[in-house]
Amino acid sequence: MPKIEKEITVKNKQGLHARPAALFVQTAAKFDSSVKIEKNSELVDGKSIMGILSLGAESGNKIKLIVEGEDANAAVDELKRILISGI
């Protein structure tokens, strides 16, 4: 199964706050692939709002998106867009 790891700099102005986190989870849920987010070697489930919020990722922070599954490519494309959007 394809596994994609992608480093992304968070661009959301207020960081990964509740709204982008919820949007991220809603989007991740559309894909069969597993989605994980790593920050400072802490790994959380990218399909859990609680998990994403616990990272406390602020604008400018680097995170790593780890997506594994048949639809990983499409998932990374969509999820990346949320992390670099201005929400």
Add this chain to the structure above:
Amino acid sequence: MKLSDYVFEKQILIGGSFKKKRDALKELVSLLVKNKKIPVSRKDKVLSSLLAREKLGSTAIGKGVALPHARLDFIKKPLLVISVSAKGIDFDSLDGELVSVIFLILSPKSSGGSHVKLMAVISRLLRDKFFLERLKSISGSKDLKKLITTNEN
């Protein structure tokens, strides 16, 4: 940032009987007014800001927990109210679960960073399923404060 610095027994409500999101938020805001953390003249503004935020998308974060919040210019430092209720509240959550634990956060308008940090320390604790189980079965404000203090490090 230590969560316990924002947790006060008078800002904890255990066993609230509300069933609706709006009623829950109203009662928690009233608690802040009662404790003179926000002036009574601002009560409606606070409630409408919280409800406006819910309209953008539910602040339920899964597993029966919600983090309703608002940023307001008359708030000088973050305020937190915690509610644990036996009856679940319909919070329009993504996972469809009823909410029984609420951490209501009011932050200064300018402090984007501390707002996200406060949510992070709360979520970090909640990620631990044993902590969450104990939180949901807590019977008093004093016990809740103690539970947070002993688990936050």
